[in-house]
Amino acid sequence: MSTRDWLLDPSPNSRFQASAGDAYRMLRDMLRNPLTVIGGAIILLLILTALFAPWIAPESPVGQHLEGRLMPPSAAHWMGTDELGRDIFSRVVYGARITLMIVALVAIISAPLGLLIGAVSGYFGGWVDTVLMGVTDVFLSMPKLILALAFVAALGPGIENAIIAIAITAWPAYARIARAETMTFRNSEFIAAMQLVGASRTRIILRHVLPLCTSSMIVRVTLDMAGIILTAAGLGFLGLGAQPPLPEWGAMISRGRVFILDQWWVATMPGFAIIIVSLGFCFLGDGLRDVLDPKQRGKS
Amino acid sequence: MAASIPDQTRRARTFSEATSSLRNLLGFILAVLLTFLGLMAITFFIGRVVPIDPVLSVVGDRATQELYDATRIELGLDKPLIVQFFAYVKDVATGDFGMSISTNRPVAEDLARVFPATLEMATIGILIGVFFGVPMGVLAASKQGSWVDQIVRVLALLGYSVPAFWLGLVGLAVFYAGLGWVSGPGRIDIFYDGVVTPVTGLLLIDSLLAGDFEIFKNALGHLVLPASILGFFSLAYIARMTRSFMLDQLGQEFVTTARVKGVAEWRVIWLHAFAPIRVPLITVIGLSYAGLLEGSVMIETVFSWPGIGNYLTVALLNADMNAVLGATLVIGAVFIFINKISDVLYRVLDPRSRS
Numbered sequence: 001m002s003t004r005d006w007l008l009d010p011s012p013n014s015r016f017q018a019s020a021g022d023a024y025r026m027l028r029d030m031l032r033n034p035l036t037v038i039g040g041a042i043i044l045l046l047i048l049t050a051l052f053a054p055w056i057a058p059e060s061p062v063g064q065h066l067e068g069r070l071m072p073p074s075a076a077h078w079m080g081t082d083e084l085g086r087d088i089f090s091r092v093v094y095g096a097r098i099t100l101m102i103v104a105l106v107a108i109i110s111a112p113l114g115l116l117i118g119a120v121s122g123y124f125g126g127w128v129d130t131v132l133m134g135v136t137d138v139f140l141s142m143p144k145l146i147l148a149l150a151f152v153a154a155l156g157p158g159i160e161n162a163i164i165a166i167a168i169t170a171w172p173a174y175a176r177i178a179r180a181e182t183m184t185f186r187n188s189e190f191i192a193a194m195q196l197v198g199a200s201r202t203r204i205i206l207r208h209v210l211p212l213c214t215s216s217m218i219v220r221v222t223l224d225m226a227g228i229i230l231t232a233a234g235l236g237f238l239g240l241g242a243q244p245p246l247p248e249w250g251a252m253i254s255r256g257r258v259f260i261l262d263q264w265w266v267a268t269m270p271g272f273a274i275i276i277v278s279l280g281f282c283f284l285g286d287g288l289r290d291v292l293d294p295k296q297r298g299k300s
Numbered sequence: 301m302a303a304s305i306p307d308q309t310r311r312a313r314t315f316s317e318a319t320s321s322l323r324n325l326l327g328f329i330l331a332v333l334l335t336f337l338g339l340m341a342i343t344f345f346i347g348r349v350v351p352i353d354p355v356l357s358v359v360g361d362r363a364t365q366e367l368y369d370a371t372r373i374e375l376g377l378d379k380p381l382i383v384q385f386f387a388y389v390k391d392v393a394t395g396d397f398g399m400s401i402s403t404n405r406p407v408a409e410d411l412a413r414v415f416p417a418t419l420e421m422a423t424i425g426i427l428i429g430v431f432f433g434v435p436m437g438v439l440a441a442s443k444q445g446s447w448v449d450q451i452v453r454v455l456a457l458l459g460y461s462v463p464a465f466w467l468g469l470v471g472l473a474v475f476y477a478g479l480g481w482v483s484g485p486g487r488i489d490i491f492y493d494g495v496v497t498p499v500t501g502l503l504l505i506d507s508l509l510a511g512d513f514e515i516f517k518n519a520l521g522h523l524v525l526p527a528s529i530l531g532f533f534s535l536a537y538i539a540r541m542t543r544s545f546m547l548d549q550l551g552q553e554f555v556t557t558a559r560v561k562g563v564a565e566w567r568v569i570w571l572h573a574f575a576p577i578r579v580p581l582i583t584v585i586g587l588s589y590a591g592l593l594e595g596s597v598m599i600e601t602v603f604s605w606p607g608i609g610n611y612l613t614v615a616l617l618n619a620d621m622n623a624v625l626g627a628t629l630v631i632g633a634v635f636i637f638i639n640k641i642s643d644v645l646y647r648v649l650d651p652r653s654r655s
Contacts, residue, residue, distance in 0.1 A: 134334075134338070135338070137335070137338075138335060138338030138339065138341070138342065139342075141335055141338075141339075141635070141636050141639060142339065142342065142632050142635070142636075143590070143591075143593070143594040143631060143632060143635045144594075145594050145597060145598075146594055146597065146612075146628050146631050146632060146635075147342070147628070147632075149597070149612065149613075149616060149624075149628070150343065150346050150624055150625065150628040151346060152616075153346075153615075153616050153619070153621065153624045154346045154347065154621070226460050226461050227460070230461075230463050230464075233463050234463065234464075234465060234598055237463070237465050237598070237601075238598075238601065238613055238616065238617075239617060240616060250463070250465075253463070253465065253466055253469065256469075257469060257602075260469045260470075260472060260473045260477075261472070261473060261476075261477040264473050267466070267469050268466075268469075268470060268473075271462075271463060271466035271469075271470070274461075274462075274463055274466065275458075275461050275462055275463075275466075278460065278461030278462075279457060279461045282457060282460055282461060
């Protein structure tokens, strides 16, 4: 029996075989869509660049060469040099680490938070639901960027505070989704069965409700990544996110603002990095949605 | 039909309809007020609870102990949080946002001065978005796979992935420095500044009222690039939504029926299929307009446009918390207001949502 037959076996012999088969089918469906493949490749490239930055970047991201300031793109400096003679390509490469860290941390903080609030709200209903969803709706009705700006203003500039501020503005959308999902199966028989065998509420929510919400959550988080990157870059651009000399892409654009009329490459190059990575997340998110959430297929 | 209903029944019906719509109105006002209260709770939380010591953020860390204590009492920080919150709500409701430490004027006065500039830019932006976005979306849906369709798809993606401030900088480099088609940053050339008496605060209208076309042209030259960039983002969103609404309609049976009857294709598209999507489009345009107020923060910073976004970022860099919270509150309130209005319009205009 080949591996493929084992994976596609309609009557799997173990739980492991069943989930391996599921994963295989999903991967196969995703590889059929060229845009998803491009998106996946971009994100893979981002991760590899972040991991192997010291080997990829030809120079140090903070190494100054004042004699070679503001050099246009050339064979030696693919993206030119900035006002302190630093190689922009090397800085963009190291910037991948910061961007990846920001999106990963925002996702790790806001997705579980939204998931938990939404699941609790949907499972218990009643006044718990009213209070939690009231708070969620107030946050949802606020403009995200403005809210993040105000939080950073109070917390003080810096990359950690920028991450906290973005996470605070990102969770309500996830809470809404998790609540809607929970409501659809709150009264179904498998939940009633768990209640009958005496499972605690915590156990039901953590082990039986949350896992069913995760797939739509993954889709939504991936689709939101582009927005998170843009907000983080915006905070960096305003001088509220990553502080110099960190090679954060938004902050780099901000430094190049003064030179935009004569040395255009200083500000434009990091912008291309932002666009490519955001596009990558958009493509990947669309592909994931088609595979994980077939109801939504073609709606966008 | 209506004539056959006895007068009394009809009167009873209109009465019950009137009370139910009154109840809807009251419910709506209550919902808006609750959301505003929530908004104030958030700004209060940001201003008073998040900073480790709100007094220090007002007086600075080199203040004397006496000044520190006096400020603490003046700010009401010795009282319980809930009392502080209601005092804050009362201040905000009476239009008192405190003093700005960077301009030394009441924040409310500053905001009233800068708001028209933002309104002018966002309004031109949304007009660009609607005038180009809606026809593009309709064309894209009616000719799926054509070049218009491809353009709409690419624009929609770029609207999601291009940073607004970056596009602003590139626009300045290309259209101002490179081609010289538009004027540079700012709202008007310095020697025209303050020439026309502000009536509405919108320079385009004020200059026309004064009959000064030189100033109108100058202001337009400054406005066209930032407004187009804002317009691009609303265009991308509006075109994408129009396309998806139209695709839904074009697949319906009444459209096929119209085609079978031999109705001309442009009539099918613009009269049969477009008519039902006008209502959801209003919601989309409302959301997009509210979104532009948010987007203007970045664009105004890039273009040194003297609006509320620029005011907010300058206040942020000076740690001028009263100004930051005032601007946040005003932008948030306008955002919520536009959202709720488009929500209500949707319910009023769409017969299906009436029960």
